[in-house]
Amino acid sequence: MMTDKQADGDLAGPRFCGEVSAAVSHEIKNVLAIIKETAGLLDDRAGRAQAEALPLAPDQVREATRAMDRQVRRADAIVRRLNRFAHSVDRESEAVELGESCRLLAELADRMLAGRGATLEVMTEARGVTVQTSHFRLLQFLWRGLSAVLAAAGNGARLQLTVAARPEKKSGGRLELRWQPTAPTPVVGPEFPGPVELELLAQLAWQFELNPDEQYFVLLLP
Amino acid sequence: MRILLVDDEEELVSALAERLQLRGLAADWTTSGEQALELARNQAYDVAVIDLKMPGMGGIELKKKLAAAFPALRFIFMSGHGSLSTFTSGIGEIGSEDYFLLKPVDISLLIDRLRELAK
Numbered sequence: 001m002m003t004d005k006q007a008d009g010d011l012a013g014p015r016f017c018g019e020v021s022a023a024v025s026h027e028i029k030n031v032l033a034i035i036k037e038t039a040g041l042l043d044d045r046a047g048r049a050q051a052e053a054l055p056l057a058p059d060q061v062r063e064a065t066r067a068m069d070r071q072v073r074r075a076d077a078i079v080r081r082l083n084r085f086a087h088s089v090d091r092e093s094e095a096v097e098l099g100e101s102c103r104l105l106a107e108l109a110d111r112m113l114a115g116r117g118a119t120l121e122v123m124t125e126a127r128g129v130t131v132q133t134s135h136f137r138l139l140q141f142l143w144r145g146l147s148a149v150l151a152a153a154g155n156g157a158r159l160q161l162t163v164a165a166r167p168e169k170k171s172g173g174r175l176e177l178r179w180q181p182t183a184p185t186p187v188v189g190p191e192f193p194g195p196v197e198l199e200l201l202a203q204l205a206w207q208f209e210l211n212p213d214e215q216y217f218v219l220l221l222p
Numbered sequence: 223m224r225i226l227l228v229d230d231e232e233e234l235v236s237a238l239a240e241r242l243q244l245r246g247l248a249a250d251w252t253t254s255g256e257q258a259l260e261l262a263r264n265q266a267y268d269v270a271v272i273d274l275k276m277p278g279m280g281g282i283e284l285k286k287k288l289a290a291a292f293p294a295l296r297f298i299f300m301s302g303h304g305s306l307s308t309f310t311s312g313i314g315e316i317g318s319e320d321y322f323l324l325k326p327v328d329i330s331l332l333i334d335r336l337r338e339l340a341k
Contacts, residue, residue, distance in 0.1 A: 026275065029302030029325050030231050036326035037237035044244045067233055114230075114277035155278065 012196040016140045023111040024082045031075045038067045081107045088135040096135045098163045098173045098221075099124040105142050106161070112147065117156045120146070125164040129173040131221040133204055138221075141193075141200050142175070145217060148190035149179050152212075156182035166220065178216040192217075223340040224266065227251040228258045228284065229273035229300065238271075241329055247336070255279030255287070262288055267295060269339050271332070274301040274312050282315050296339040300327055 042064040049056040084104055102122045106113075113120055142161075150157065158180045166172040193201065193208060201208050207220040225242060227249055229235040235251040242249040250265065252258050256279060258270070270288055274281035285297050299312045302325040312322050321335060 026302050030234065033302060033325040033327065034231060034234045034237070037234055037241065040329060041237045041241050041244075044241055048244065067237075071233070115275065115280070117278040 013136070013140060016143055019143070020082075020085055020108050023108065024078060026111060027078050028075060031071045031078070034071050035068050038064050038071075085139070088139055091135075093132055093134055095130050096133055096138060098129045098131060098175060099127070101135060101138060102142070102161050102163055102175065105139055105146070108139070109143065109146055112150065113159075116150050116154075118150055118153070118159060119157075120159040120161060123160060123162045125162060129163055129165050131171070131173045133206075133221055137200055137204060141197055141206075141219070142177075144194070144197055145177060145190070145192050145219075148192035149177060149217075152190040153179045153181045153215075158182075169222075171222070173221045175219040175221070176216055177218075180215065190217075223247060223268045223336065225249040225336060226258060226261060226265075226267040226270045228255065228270065228276070228281075229253065230276045231273075235273075238327070238329075238332075242333070245333065247333070255281075255284035258284055259287060259291070262292060262295070267292070269296045269298060269336055271298045271300060271336075274299050274308060282311065285315055297321065298323060298332070298335055298339070300325055 042061065045060055046056050081104065085108060099122070106120050106122050109120065146159070149159065153159075160178045162176045162178070164174040164176070166174050190210070190212070192210070197208075200206070205222050208217065210217040225247060227235050227239050227242075228251070229238075230253050232253050235253060239249040239251040250261055250267075252261055255276060258272075261267075262270075270285070272281040272284055276284075279287075281299055281301075285299075288295055289297070297316055298321045299316050300323050301308060301312060309319075309322065313319050316322055321339070323332060323335070
C-alpha cells in the first residue's frame with residue numbers, strides 16, 4: 001500500500017505540471033479577454049458611427065487592430081514557452097543549456113513573481129554552460145526553490161539567478177539564487193529542499209547548499 | 223451609478239470602461255489596488271468590479287479594504303483563474319456566485335449584474 005510520502009513523491013512532477021499549466025492558462029485567459037473587449041469596443045464604436053451616420057475614424061480602427069495584434073503575439077510567446085516546457089520531459093537525460101533553462105524558468109514563473117511583486121534577473125557568468133541532466137527535473141527543482149524563497153522573502157523581493165561554469169571541474173554547471181527582501185525580515189530560511197527535492201538531488205547527483213543568513217542557495221550539477 | 227474597474231491589464235480595463243461609458247454608465251478604471259483606493263477616496267462609487275488575481279495587492283485584499291472604508295460599496299469579481307480554491311475563496315468573499323464573473327466577461331451579463339447591485 002502506498003504511503004503518503006510515496007504518493008507525494010509520485011505526484012510531485014504532475015503537481016508541478018499542473019501549477020505551470022494553471023499559470024499559463026490564466027495568462028491566456030487575460031489575452032482572450034483583451035481581444036474580446038477590444039473587438040467589442042470596435043463593434044460598439046462602429047454601431048455608434050452607423051447610428052449617427054458618421055464614418056468610423058480610421059485611427060480608432062487601427063488602435064483596435066494593433067491592440068489585437070499585440071495580444072496575438074503575446075499569446076504566441078506564451079504558447080511557445082509552454083511548448084518548450086512540455087518538451088522538457090522528452091528525455092530522461094539530455095544536454096541542457098543552463099542559461100536557456102533559467103530564462104525559461106523565469107518566463108514560466110512570471111505570474112508567480114508578479115503575484116508577489118517580486119523580480120527575477122537571470123545572469124550568466126559564462127556562456128553556453130551545458131550539463132547532461134533531466135531538464136524537466138531541473139525546472140521542477142528550481143520552481144520549488146523559487147516558490148519557497150518567495151514565501152520566505154515576502155512581497156517585493158528582488159531575486160537574481162546566476163549561471164556559471166564549475167572551474168574546478170571540466171564539466172558541469174553552477175546555479176546560484178540570491179534574494180533580497182524589500183524590508184528587513186527575520187532570517188527565516190525557505191522550507192526547501194523538501195523530501196521530494198532531496199530525492200531528486202540524490203537521484204541526479206546534484207549538490208545543494210542553502211545559506212538563509214546570506215540569503216542564497218547554490219545548486220551544483222555534474 | 224458610478225463604477226470603479228480594477229484590473230492590472232490596462233488594455234482590458236480601459237476598453238471595458240469605454241464600453242460601459244458608451245452604454246451610458248459612468249466608469250473609471252485603474253490597474254492597481256493602491257490606485258483604486260486613492261480613486262475611491264476622491265470619488266463616490268456604487269460598484270467596484272475587481273480582478274481577483276492582481277500583482278501586489280490582490281482582489282480579495284482590495285475588496286476588504288474598500289468594504290471597510292466604504293460600507294455602501296458593492297462588488298463584482300472578475301477572474302481568469304480556473305482553480306476551485308480561487309472560485310471558493312472568491313465566492314466566500316463576495317457572497318454569491320452571481321457576482322463572480324469568469325473572463326472573458328460577457329458585457330451584457332456584467333451590465334445585468336451592475337444594475338442588480340445598483341437597485
